[in-house]
Amino acid sequence: MPATIKKTLPHLLLMLYVAAVLTPFAFILLSSLKTNNIDIAERPFGLPESWTLQNYAEAWTRAKINVYFFNSAYLSLSSSAAGVLLAAAAAFALTRMKFAVASKWIYQFILIGMLIPGNVLFIAQYLLVKDLGILNTHWSLFLPYTAGALPISVLLVAAFMRSIPGELEEAGIVDGLGALRLFFLVVLPLTLPALVTVFIVNFIGVWNEYLLANFFISKDHLRTLPTGMVGFRDAFQTNYALICTGIVISVAPVLALYAVLQEKIIEGITAGSVKG
Amino acid sequence: MAGTLKNPWIYLLFVLPALALYVLFFIYPMLSSVYYGFTDWDGLNEPRFIGLDNFAEAFSDSKFRQSILNNVYILLFSVFVQIPVIVFFAILISGVKRLQGFYKTTVFMPSIVSTAVIGILWGFMYDPEAGIVNKFLGLFGVKEIYWLADMKMAMWAILIANAWQWVGFYIVLVLAAILAIPRELNEAAEIDGASGWQRALRITIPLIWPVISVIVMLSIAGAMKVVDIVLVMTGGGPVGATEVMASYMVTKAIRFGDYGYGTALSLIIFAIALLITAFYQLAFGRTNERTDG
Numbered sequence: 001m002p003a004t005i006k007k008t009l010p011h012l013l014l015m016l017y018v019a020a021v022l023t024p025f026a027f028i029l030l031s032s033l034k035t036n037n038i039d040i041a042e043r044p045f046g047l048p049e050s051w052t053l054q055n056y057a058e059a060w061t062r063a064k065i066n067v068y069f070f071n072s073a074y075l076s077l078s079s080s081a082a083g084v085l086l087a088a089a090a091a092f093a094l095t096r097m098k099f100a101v102a103s104k105w106i107y108q109f110i111l112i113g114m115l116i117p118g119n120v121l122f123i124a125q126y127l128l129v130k131d132l133g134i135l136n137t138h139w140s141l142f143l144p145y146t147a148g149a150l151p152i153s154v155l156l157v158a159a160f161m162r163s164i165p166g167e168l169e170e171a172g173i174v175d176g177l178g179a180l181r182l183f184f185l186v187v188l189p190l191t192l193p194a195l196v197t198v199f200i201v202n203f204i205g206v207w208n209e210y211l212l213a214n215f216f217i218s219k220d221h222l223r224t225l226p227t228g229m230v231g232f233r234d235a236f237q238t239n240y241a242l243i244c245t246g247i248v249i250s251v252a253p254v255l256a257l258y259a260v261l262q263e264k265i266i267e268g269i270t271a272g273s274v275k276g
Numbered sequence: 277m278a279g280t281l282k283n284p285w286i287y288l289l290f291v292l293p294a295l296a297l298y299v300l301f302f303i304y305p306m307l308s309s310v311y312y313g314f315t316d317w318d319g320l321n322e323p324r325f326i327g328l329d330n331f332a333e334a335f336s337d338s339k340f341r342q343s344i345l346n347n348v349y350i351l352l353f354s355v356f357v358q359i360p361v362i363v364f365f366a367i368l369i370s371g372v373k374r375l376q377g378f379y380k381t382t383v384f385m386p387s388i389v390s391t392a393v394i395g396i397l398w399g400f401m402y403d404p405e406a407g408i409v410n411k412f413l414g415l416f417g418v419k420e421i422y423w424l425a426d427m428k429m430a431m432w433a434i435l436i437a438n439a440w441q442w443v444g445f446y447i448v449l450v451l452a453a454i455l456a457i458p459r460e461l462n463e464a465a466e467i468d469g470a471s472g473w474q475r476a477l478r479i480t481i482p483l484i485w486p487v488i489s490v491i492v493m494l495s496i497a498g499a500m501k502v503v504d505i506v507l508v509m510t511g512g513g514p515v516g517a518t519e520v521m522a523s524y525m526v527t528k529a530i531r532f533g534d535y536g537y538g539t540a541l542s543l544i545i546f547a548i549a550l551l552i553t554a555f556y557q558l559a560f561g562r563t564n565e566r567t568d569g
Binding site: 006010011013014017018020021022023024027028031037040041044086087089090092093094096097098099102106110112113116117118119120121122123124125126127128143144146147148150151154169173177178179180182183204207208209210211214215225226227229230233240243244246247250251254255258262265266269270273 | 280281282283284286287290291293294295297298300301302303304305306308309312365368369371372374375378379380381382383384385386387388389390391392393395396397398399400401403405406408411440444445448449452472494497500501503504507508522525526529530535538539542543545546549
């Protein structure tokens with residue numbers, strides 16, 4: 001008997017923890033399908049009286065979540081793509097080209113960026129984008145997001161590139177490839193696993209970013225999901241169902257990505273934080 | 277052709293774009309922060325050099341002192357409450373065979389969700405009318421709590437929501453370290469008759485101490501950075517009860533236009549984070565310089 005208790009007790013405790021993690025999500029999901037506050041408040045875990053996706057249609061268009069969603073999607077995609085490409089190009093030059101001394105200095109210089117907590121630069125970056133005349137445009141987010149991801153991206157990609165055997169490039173050079181084609185046709189494909197990891201981590205980071213998005217953008221049609229959602233909550237304070245719908249819509253893409261690529265995401269995010 | 281990888285122009289072509297962006301958005305803001313921190317710039321008039329006035333003002337500013345205190349609460353809570361919980365659950369997960377992957381994936385999940393959205397989600401959970409936190413506590417006879425409006429409870433509300441988001445992330449870090457311990461060690465101890473507790477305390481924890489040290493450092497850095505969840509859940513209120521350094525800095529600079537004072541605050545945040553980290557390293561971190569594997 002004690003043996004079975006020993007076996008089930010850890011599972012019991014872990015299931016309690018899992019319940020603590022999943023309960024809020026379940027509560028939000030169920031509430032998003034309900035039509036009135038009484039239903040939510042009195043039977044939080046009861047199934048909806050009548051199944052409806054009406055909230056989703058309403059949140060999507062009337063609450064302009066479609067706009068926020070699109071803004072978030074294209075900012076996340078473009079700045080992660082730009083970040084990965086810039087980091088890969090820099091890492092290529094730093095690890096594979098024959099400028100060892102300069103490369104060492106530049107590499108260390110870029111890594112300094114990881115010591116500086118993002119918040120500390122917030123005001124100075126605000127003043128910078130204001131001076132550049134891009135406050136209240138998506139450039140004011142695209143540029144700091146792309147730049148912000150560089151130090152850790154360069155670190156991860158450079159580490160990966162160092163492990164690629166030099167023979168492959170030499171073969172490329174012998175075949176007459178110039179540096180550009182060598183980079184795009186030989187090195188980038190070989191580095192793909194690291195690039196994918198970095199891309200995903202940056203994508204999630206930008207998708208979730210709140211502080212800059214909140215203070216650098218004040219035009220409603222330019223808002224991203226996190227800030228749009230907060231504004232949305234403030235506007236629909238008593239419409240619980242609609243707020244929950246908004247939460248579901250903004251969380252769903254990241255969770256869907258996670259469902260497919262959990263190993264890659266866990267690996268990337270933990271590596272990024274520990275090295276950083 | 278042999279010169280392909282030695283062409284300086286190509287080198288520049290590859291390095292410069294990243295380097296330029298990095299300098300513009302990291303190095304320049306860092307330097308300009310140091311400059312503005314010593315001025316009284318309000319965004320309108322010419323910045324005037326005022327020496328250490330901003331820093332002196334900061335430490336006599338009772339609101340800022342309150343916000344330092346709140347960061348300290350977050351730090352203490354994450355180091356002394358969260359970390360034991362993290363290690364406990366990581367050991368539990370490492371010990372089970374079935375469902376191990378499921379536990380790992382599930383506990384990690386909140387850390388990939390936007391902190392702003394988690395702020396909204398928990399704000400709703402704490403709602404006195406519709407939220408389920410009070411309903412749950414009501415089962416044990418706890419009276420209705422106005423979590424976010426009550427000065428005594430608001431900070432707890434933030435601590436719990438913040439822990440809910442990050443504990444699983446650290447569990448996964450610790451779990452990876454535990455799973456890297458050679459099996460033989462635990463098996464040998466088991467044969468020698470060591471109980472589960474003994475093995476955890478005498479074998480697992482000493483062996484993963486370097487990782488625990490890393491998560492202490494990450495928790496310190498994390499506690500200094502907390503801002504999104506405060507801005508979204510309480511906006512620093514009620515009456516400054518949940519204001520943290522970063523939220524106060526942001527409010528001062530953006531809402532009131534005190535850029536000089538705000539940047540001075542950001543430098544103080546940076547300095548405090550560096551000091552605590554350095555102190556921790558000197559006091560406890562000696563034995564594990566490289567732990568990141």
